[in-house]
Structure formats: structure tokens, C-alpha cells
Amino acid sequence: MLQVNAINTYYGPSHVLFDVSLEVEAGGVVALIGRNGAGKTTTLKSIMGLVPAARGDIVYKGASIRDRRPHEIARTGIAYLPETRGIFPSLSVTENLNLVAGRRPGPWTLERIFEMFPLLKERRATGGTLLSGGEQQMLAIARSLLMNPDLLILDEPTEGLAPIIVHEIRDRLRELKTAGMTILLVEQNFHLVTTLADRIYVLGKGQIRWSGSAEEIRADEAVQREWLGV
Amino acid sequence: MLTDGGFWIVQILNSLQLSMLLFLLSVGLTVIFGLLNFVNLAHGSLYMLGAMIGYSIATATGSVWLSFFGAPVAVMIIGAVLYKLLIERMRTAGPMNQVLVTFGLIFVLMDIARYIWGTDQLGVTGNIPFYGTIEVFGQFYPSYRLFIIAVGLITYAVLYVLLERTRLGSEVRAGVDDGETASCMGINVEATFFGVFLLGCALAGLAGAIALPAFSATPDMGVGILVPTLVVVVVGGLGSLKGAIVGSLLIGTTLTFGTALIPNFAGIIMYALLVAVLLLKPEGLYPVRA
Numbered sequence: 001m002l003q004v005n006a007i008n009t010y011y012g013p014s015h016v017l018f019d020v021s022l023e024v025e026a027g028g029v030v031a032l033i034g035r036n037g038a039g040k041t042t043t044l045k046s047i048m049g050l051v052p053a054a055r056g057d058i059v060y061k062g063a064s065i066r067d068r069r070p071h072e073i074a075r076t077g078i079a080y081l082p083e084t085r086g087i088f089p090s091l092s093v094t095e096n097l098n099l100v101a102g103r104r105p106g107p108w109t110l111e112r113i114f115e116m117f118p119l120l121k122e123r124r125a126t127g128g129t130l131l132s133g134g135e136q137q138m139l140a141i142a143r144s145l146l147m148n149p150d151l152l153i154l155d156e157p158t159e160g161l162a163p164i165i166v167h168e169i170r171d172r173l174r175e176l177k178t179a180g181m182t183i184l185l186v187e188q189n190f191h192l193v194t195t196l197a198d199r200i201y202v203l204g205k206g207q208i209r210w211s212g213s214a215e216e217i218r219a220d221e222a223v224q225r226e227w228l229g230v
Numbered sequence: 231m232l233t234d235g236g237f238w239i240v241q242i243l244n245s246l247q248l249s250m251l252l253f254l255l256s257v258g259l260t261v262i263f264g265l266l267n268f269v270n271l272a273h274g275s276l277y278m279l280g281a282m283i284g285y286s287i288a289t290a291t292g293s294v295w296l297s298f299f300g301a302p303v304a305v306m307i308i309g310a311v312l313y314k315l316l317i318e319r320m321r322t323a324g325p326m327n328q329v330l331v332t333f334g335l336i337f338v339l340m341d342i343a344r345y346i347w348g349t350d351q352l353g354v355t356g357n358i359p360f361y362g363t364i365e366v367f368g369q370f371y372p373s374y375r376l377f378i379i380a381v382g383l384i385t386y387a388v389l390y391v392l393l394e395r396t397r398l399g400s401e402v403r404a405g406v407d408d409g410e411t412a413s414c415m416g417i418n419v420e421a422t423f424f425g426v427f428l429l430g431c432a433l434a435g436l437a438g439a440i441a442l443p444a445f446s447a448t449p450d451m452g453v454g455i456l457v458p459t460l461v462v463v464v465v466g467g468l469g470s471l472k473g474a475i476v477g478s479l480l481i482g483t484t485l486t487f488g489t490a491l492i493p494n495f496a497g498i499i500m501y502a503l504l505v506a507v508l509l510l511k512p513e514g515l516y517p518v519r520a
Contacts, residue, residue: 089407
């Protein structure tokens with residue numbers, strides 16, 4: 001569904017990504033892991049067109065999206081959930097959701113979202129930033145789903161959240177995987193990654209250093225030591 | 231003077247009328263600031279062009295009413311040309327370059343106006359809607375100035391509903407909050423911004439057109455109004471509709487009563503207010519970004 005072919009990305013003069021390639025197949029869950037500053041978020045931002053890649057290509061559903069603008073990429077069916085969660089403080093819970101509702105046809109409706117996240121229904125008139133961190137993350141995931149995406153891109157969905165919320169998010173992600181959602185995930189939680197992902201890429205200093213299955217990385221202590229510091 | 235109730239009523243109405251003109255100008259400017267991160271010092275010149283074009287429409291057609299519709303449309307078209315030629319290219323040029331270019335634009339537009347309309351004070355006579363005076367709490371007050379107040383209040387109400395109660399309004403607010411994330415929601419932030427910019431230009435043109443029958447128009451009128459408009463934007467908070475209306479009322483009242491009560495200090499009282507707000511709430515009274 002998504003092929004990233006040897007992209008090189010720069011922040012101004014500094015070269016951040018070096019020939020990064022990865023592939024996400026329809027219905028699969030792919031995780032991108034690595035230390036802070038390895039280039040994980042930049043890879044996701046390059047895919048979304050927020051920090052366009054200077055060289056290489058990004059092919060989605062058979063067409064290059066490298067030079068397209070973020071809103072066009074979003075409309076092709078990629079939902080991106082940034083590390084900062086991206087909840088708009090001036091908008092209430094319902095307004096945050098309505099921003100994307102009905103833009104693309106699909107199985108997710110406001111009613112179904114409120115069924116999956118009853119808490120959001122209770123707090124639907126609340127301002128976006130008056131929610132707790134966990135509630136904000138639930139809202140961010142709910143909003144991504146309401147875009148009825150074909151590919152869901154998540155940047156550290158469990159970062160800074162209480163263990164009980166992390167469990168809830170993990171359960172939701174498992175449900176989505178079972179339902180056949182294609183997911184590209186950046187995540188520091190090694191346990192979550194290895195129980196969820198079909199394929200794992202390890203990024204270090206802007207390059208892909210390793211790729212393989214969850215079983216393989218669990219067994220490979222050298223990779224864990226060198227690139228993850230587990 | 232101070233115990234005369236009539237003095238207070240007239241000054242309050244004068245404050246409101248100045249505040250509403252400031253609101254029509256500052257609301258466009260503040261949203262352009264907030265959304266586009268663009269400093270458009272030439273916004274006051276659009277007000278001047280609104281008055282000048284309004285004058286030409288009113289004298290050519292004999293209808294002042296027509297100028298209230300024609301001038302905003304004409305100024306919006308001028309705004310669109312400026313956007314495509316200049317502003318779009320200056321988006322990422324940094325604030326200093328934006329200030330220099332739009333500051334230069336003030337003089338270019340002023341000279342163009344002098345070339346077309348001359349340097350005399352222009353005014354419209356005859357066929358002015360709401361001509362005459364009306365009794366307000368025992369005081370006779372020009373009805374037309376009440377009309378200016380009404381236009382400002384109605385504009386605020388329409389913008390409030392548009393911004394707070396429609397999906398388009400949510401998209402604008404999302405874009406002001408975080409443009410990058412808004413674009414990831416499939417919102418064409420650039421197109422939204424362009425629309426908002428045009429609306430801001432039209433409101434500046436409307437302010438000029440409705441100011442014309444009450445005052446007179448000169449090519450430098452855009453410079454005089456620019457400073458209080460910028461003060462309103464900073465005091466109210468960048469990008470905030472509520473900040474624009476509250477800031478306008480604050481500055482309009484301060485200027486009007488300052489001039490009437492302590493004329494020697496009228497020139498600095500607005501700046502004193504600005505400094506006070508910057509010291510106590512540097513992000514403005516109603517900041518959009520937390």
C-alpha cells in the first residue's frame with residue numbers, strides 16, 4: 001500500500017534522513033523504532049508532506065505522493081496522528097471530530113466513535129485542551145478513525161500516558177488490527193511494538209539499520225543493544 | 231461639563247462609533263496576523279482605498295448605498311492582486327521583510343490615490359442614508375453615526391456565528407491553532423487563509439466606505455488609523471475575534487474620552503494602555519494560542 005523508496009530529507013542545511021526505505025502492506029501493522037533523534041518522526045512527516053523529501057520517492061496506492069501537499073495526502077486516505085496529538089485548543093471535542101467527519105465515506109461515523117469511546121461522548125462539549133492527556137490521545141485516535149483512512153500513521157501514541165491508558169490504547173489498536181486496518185506506528189514501548197507489529201524497522205542516525213519480524217528482534221540482543229538501548 | 235449627562239451620552243456614542251470602525255479594520259488584520267503569521271501594515275491603506283472608491287461610486291452613480299457594496303468588492307479584488315503578487319511570495323520571508331515591504335506599500339498606494347483622486351478632502355453630499363439627527367436619551371445625535379455602530383455590531387454577530395457555529399469557522403480556528411495539523415485533517419489551509427484574507431480586505435473597504443459620509447477622505451487617512459488598529463490587534467490578542475471587539479471598544483473609548491477629558495495627554499494615553507497590557511498580559515487579552 002505504501003512504499004518509501006530511498007528518501008533523503010533535510011531540515012534546512014542539516015541532512016536528517018539517508019536513503020530511508022520501508023514498505024507497508026495492506027492490512028499489516030508496521031512499526032518504526034529507534035532512539036530519540038533517530039529520524040522516526042521526520043520519516044512520518046516526509047510521508048505526510050510536512051517535511052518533503054528532497055530525493056527518493058514515496059508511492060501510495062501505486063502513485064507518487066512525494067511532491068503533494070499535506071491536505072491532498074490526507075484526502076487520499078492517510079490519517080496521521082502527530083506526537084503532539086494535534087488537538088485544537090479552540091475547538092470542543094465534537095468540533096474536533098466534526099472537522100473530519102463525512103470527508104471520506106467509510107464505516108466510521110460519529111455514533112460509532114462515541115460507541116467505541118463513551119468517555120468522549122460524555123465530554124463532547126468540553127474544550128479540546130481541558131481533557132487529560134489520555135483523553136486527548138483517545139480523541140486524537142477517534143478523530144483519525146473518523147477520517148475513514150486506508151492507512152493510519154501513529155507517532156508515539158502511548159508516550160507520557162498512565163499504564164492503564166496505555167493498556168486501553170493497546171486494546172483499541174489490536175481491535176483495529178483485527179478489523180484489517182493498515183497501520184504504520186512509531187513507538188518507544190518495546191513490548192507494545194513486539195506484540196502488535198507484523199514487521200519492524202529499526203532506524204538509527206537517519207538510516208534503516210535493521211528490519212524483521214517481532215520474533216526476530218526479540219531474539220536479536222545485539223540489535224537491541226546497539227540501536228535501541230533496551 | 232462633567233456633570234452634564236448629555237456630554238457623557240454623546241461621548242459614549244462617539245466611542246462606540248470609533249470602536250466599530252476600528253473593529254472592522256482590526257478584525258481583518260488580526261485574523262491575517264493569526265492565520266498567516268503575516269504582518270500587513272498596508273491594511274490601513276485598504277481602508278483609505280475603500281473610502282476613495284466609495285467616493286467615486288457614490289459621485290458617479292448618485293447612490294451612497296451602492297458604494298457600501300461596491301467599495302468592499304473593489305478593495306477585495308485589490309487585496310487578491312496584492313496577495314498573488316506580493317504576500318504569497320513573502321509568506322516565509324520573515325517579519326522584518328514583511329514589515330518593510332508592506333510599509334513601502336503604504337506609500338505606493340497613497341501616491342496612487344493622490345494621482346487618481348488628488349490631495350483635497352473628499353466628501354459625499356446628498357443622498358446620504360440616515361441623514362439628520364435622532365434623539366437619544368434627550369440628546370440629538372447624527373443618525374448616520376448610529377448606523378455605523380449598527381454595521382459594526384451586525385458584522386461582529388455575523389462573524390461570530392460564522393466562526394463559532396459553522397464547519398468553515400472550525401477550519402479557520404483549527405488553522406489558527408495549528409496549521410500543520412489542520413492540513414493533515416485534509417483542510418486546504420492555504421485556500422482557507424486566502425478566503426479569510428479577502429474577507430479582511432472587504433471589511434477594511436467597508437469601513438472606509440461607511441466612514442466617508444461621516445468624515446472626509448484624504449489619501450493619508452490610512453496612515454492615521456493604522457496605529458490604533460495595530461494597538462487593538464496587540465491588546466486583543468493575535469487572531470482573536472473576541473480580542474478584536476474588546477480591544478476596539480477599549481481603544482475607541484480611550485481615544486474618545488482621552489481627547490475630550492484630558493486633551494494634553496490624548497496622544498499618549500493609548501500607548502500607556504498598550505504598555506500596561508504588554509506588561510501584564512504580553513500575549514494580549516484573549517490569546518488564541520495557549
